[in-house]
Every structure is written in structure tokens, then in C-alpha cells.
Amino acid sequence: MRMFSLVVLVTCLQGCAQLAVSSAPAYAVITGDSSLHAHEHRHVDVRPAREFDFPALADGRQIAVVDLHTHSVFSDGHVWPTVRTWEAEKDGLDALAITEHLEYQPHADDIPHPDRNRAYNLAVESAARMPEAGLLVISGAEITRRLPPGHVNAVFITDANALLTIDAREEDALENAREALEEAKAQDAFVFWNHPAWPRDAPDGILKVPAAQQALIDDGLIQGIEVANGHYFSEETLQYALDNDLVMLGTSDIHGLIDYDYDIEGGEHRTVTLVLTEGRSPEALKSALVSGKTVALYHNQFVGREAEVGPVMSAILTGEAGEMPRNSTVLQVTLRNSSSVPLLLRNLGPRRFSNASDIVTVPAQGEIIVNLNDAGALDPIVLDFEVLNSFIGVGKHLQLRVSVASAKSRLSAE
Numbered sequence: 001m002r003m004f005s006l007v008v009l010v011t012c013l014q015g016c017a018q019l020a021v022s023s024a025p026a027y028a029v030i031t032g033d034s035s036l037h038a039h040e041h042r043h044v045d046v047r048p049a050r051e052f053d054f055p056a057l058a059d060g061r062q063i064a065v066v067d068l069h070t071h072s073v074f075s076d077g078h079v080w081p082t083v084r085t086w087e088a089e090k091d092g093l094d095a096l097a098i099t100e101h102l103e104y105q106p107h108a109d110d111i112p113h114p115d116r117n118r119a120y121n122l123a124v125e126s127a128a129r130m131p132e133a134g135l136l137v138i139s140g141a142e143i144t145r146r147l148p149p150g151h152v153n154a155v156f157i158t159d160a161n162a163l164l165t166i167d168a169r170e171e172d173a174l175e176n177a178r179e180a181l182e183e184a185k186a187q188d189a190f191v192f193w194n195h196p197a198w199p200r201d202a203p204d205g206i207l208k209v210p211a212a213q214q215a216l217i218d219d220g221l222i223q224g225i226e227v228a229n230g231h232y233f234s235e236e237t238l239q240y241a242l243d244n245d246l247v248m249l250g251t252s253d254i255h256g257l258i259d260y261d262y263d264i265e266g267g268e269h270r271t272v273t274l275v276l277t278e279g280r281s282p283e284a285l286k287s288a289l290v291s292g293k294t295v296a297l298y299h300n301q302f303v304g305r306e307a308e309v310g311p312v313m314s315a316i317l318t319g320e321a322g323e324m325p326r327n328s329t330v331l332q333v334t335l336r337n338s339s340s341v342p343l344l345l346r347n348l349g350p351r352r353f354s355n356a357s358d359i360v361t362v363p364a365q366g367e368i369i370v371n372l373n374d375a376g377a378l379d380p381i382v383l384d385f386e387v388l389n390s391f392i393g394v395g396k397h398l399q400l401r402v403s404v405a406s407a408k409s410r411l412s413a414e
């Protein structure tokens with residue numbers, strides 16, 4: 001449930017619309033005859049929703065929120081797998097994979113872990129005890145080697161034990177790494193390269209791809225890549241994913257507690273992947289994932305290809321025109337955000353707003369009213385924005401046209 005706090009009146013300030021993406025309170029202009037010239041905005045503080053929530057796309061597909069990289073005590077995590085499913089339920093995830101390091105087992109003296117499927121099985125049992133959450137648990141494991149192949153997650157596997165092709169505790173070993181990837185392929189798994197620009201493999205923060213790693217990618221043994229992992233984001237990785245046609249992922253790679261790593265009360269969300277799927281079945285989800293219908297969501301920023309980020313934004317952001325007052329051609333337009341992520345927009349014009357600068361924030365599950373200048377002759381009414389918290393290339397933001405439905409014409413059509 002979302003909690004709403006007090007409504008307070010404050011004096012309008014120039015910076016009203018320029019609110020930080022992660023902590024944006026909702027605001028709306030007071031309506032009424034004198035509203036267009038009013039210098040008071042109504043600020044409504046909304047406690048940020050913890051649960052991910054996205055509408056369906058215009059073509060009927062759904063947006064599933066998945067975290068395909070997490071850990072428990074069965075490798076180097078700090079919680080029992082049950083906690084991972086509880087957190088997933090709290091965050092409103094559609095699917096979760098617990099991906100234990102196969103070769104790196106620092107708790108082995110306390111938790112010998114002879115069966116590498118154990119965390120998955122415990123998570124499945126846990127999810128079955130809370131059917132109302134609708135949480136899909138996906139089998140997975142983290143193949144943990146030096147580069148190449150580095151750390152690589154295989155999900156939708158049938159047996160994690162078969163992916164362990166060397167003795168445990170030998171993550172530095174290079175031998176049989178390709179064998180592990182070929183076994184994953186034999187299990188028809190989806191395989192992605194984890195945190196490719198982490199300090200061990202990229203001390204200067206810039207992605208390096210050794211020839212042997214490129215060969216694994218060219219051979220189709222690695223199909224996806226994390227453009228975002230926990231609190232890390234790599235622009236070079238985004239470009240590399242575009243250049244190599246790799247599926248883009250965001251994951252939490254959580255080891256401790258989500259609530260310790262993310263400022264949930266402040267509106268942060270764990271890093272995840274949005275999958276644009278035909279349905280919620282494992283088959284539909286896997287099919288969408290493998291075909292690259294994904295958007296990584298990192299620190300309330302959408303990262304992906306235009307073909308995916310575009311339809312997501314079009315579903316999330318809608319506009320509605322109010323009535324145009326007599327003796328004025330300034331039109332009140334309500335911008336609505338039906339997602340759990342705030343949107344930071346730049347008005348590309350040519351018409352400007354008389355109550356905001358060119359930068360406005362539409363809060364998560366909220367709306368704002370912008371007063372559009374000189375709208376009398378506009379037909380149809382469209383607003384062109386750049387979505388500043390979206391990335392469809394390095395330094396490249398999605399441009400989005402919002403068609404504004406007229407409240408008046410909609411009423412007369414009913």
C-alpha cells in the first residue's frame with residue numbers, strides 16, 4: 001500500500017520542476033480561474049513505492065521485473081535462500097534467480113554444499129509457500145573463473161552440478177572453462193557475462209575484452225552482458241552490447257540485504273532487468289530474454305535499445321489536456337507516470353511551459369500539470385520530450401512524443 005502524507009502549500013520557486021530523480025515529490029499546480037498566473041504550487045509528498053510496478057505495453061506485452069544475479073550462504077552471500085524470496089516478494093519481482101558461485105565456496109567448512117542445486121530448491125519451496133506473490137524462481141549458477149570467461153551466469157539451467165568442471169575452490173583455474181559453457185549450452189541455458197568492467201578485470205574502469213573472450217561471444221556461448229551490476233554501470237559495456245548484439249541486463253548481485261545496499265525509503269530500487277514478455281510463464285519469459293527484449297533498470301535509469309526503451313516509455317508516460325481558459329491559449333496538460341520510477345524530462349519544444357523550465361520530473365505513480373504556451377492552434381496536441389533518465393546509447397537519451405488526449409473531447413465522445 002502507498003502512503004500519502006500532508007498536502008502543503010509553498011511558494012513557487014524557479015527550481016520547482018528541477019527535482020532530483022530519486023527523491024522527487026509530486027506536485028501539481030492549483031487549478032482555478034487564476035491558476036495560470038498563480039505563484040503557488042501544491043506539493044504532495046508521496047512515500048516512494050517499494051514494489052516495482054509497470055503497465056502493459058500498447059501491443060499487449062507485459063513488463064516483467066527480474067533479478068537474475070543474487071547470492072545466498074551457499075556461496076559467498078550472507079543470507080539463507082528464503083530471505084532472497086522474501087525480499088523479491090517485497091520488491092514486487094516477477095522472477096528471481098539465485099546464482100551461487102560454483103567454484104568459489106568460502107563457507108564450505110560450515111556449509112559443505114555437495115548439491116549445487118540446493119539454493120534453487122530451497123527458494124522454490126519458499127516461493128511455493130507464498131503463492132500470492134506470483135514469484136517465479138529460475139534455476140541458475142555463476143561460473144566463476146579468471147577472465148576468460150570471467151564471472152558468467154547461466155540461468156534456465158537443468159542441473160548446476162554439471163556446470164562444475166573443476167574442483168571447487170579453484171576459481172583461478174582456466175581449464176575446462178569452455179567445457180562449462182558448452183554444458184550450459186547443452187542445457188539450453190541463457191548465459192551472460194557478469195560485471196565485465198569490475199576493478200579486477202578493468203582497473204581503470206574501462207571494459208577490456210580479450211580475444212579469447214570475444215571468441216566465446218562470437219561462438220554464441222555467451223549471449224548477454226550486465227550493463228549494470230549492483231551500483232556499477234559501464235558506458236563502454238553499453239556500447240559493446242550494442243556493437244555485439246548482446247542481451248542487456250541489470251542485476252543486483254546482492255550478497256547481503258537489499259535494504260542495506262539500497263535506500264529504499266528514499267526511492268531507490270535494486271538494479272534489475274525489465275523483460276518485455278508475451279506472458280508470465282517461464283517459457284515466455286525465457287523466449288523474450290533470449291531474443292533481447294530487455295531494459296536494464298539502474299538507479300532509476302532505463303538502459304537498453306530504442307526498440308525496447310521506446311515502447312516502455314510510451315506505456316508509462318501519458319498526457320491529457322484540460323480545458324483551455326477563456327481569453328487564453330495556455331493549455332493545462334496533465335502528464336501521468338504510471339510506473340514505480342520517476343521520469344526526468346526535457347521539453348524539446350517548440351512551445352514552452354509557463355509554469356516550469358524545460359526540465360520537469362514526473363514522480364513515480366504520480367502526475368504533474370504543465371501549462372503549455374500558445375496551444376490554441378495546435379492540432380493534434382503533441383509534446384516532444386527527451387527522457388533524460390533513459391540511455392539508448394552512450395550519452396544518448398530516448399526522444400519521446402506524447403500525444404495529448406483532450407479531456408473535453410473524450411467526455412463528448414462518451
Ligand SMILES: [Zn+2]
Nearest residue numbers: 142151194195
Ligand atoms: Zn561475480
Ligand SMILES: [Zn+2]
Nearest residue numbers: 069071142253
Ligand atoms: Zn555474483
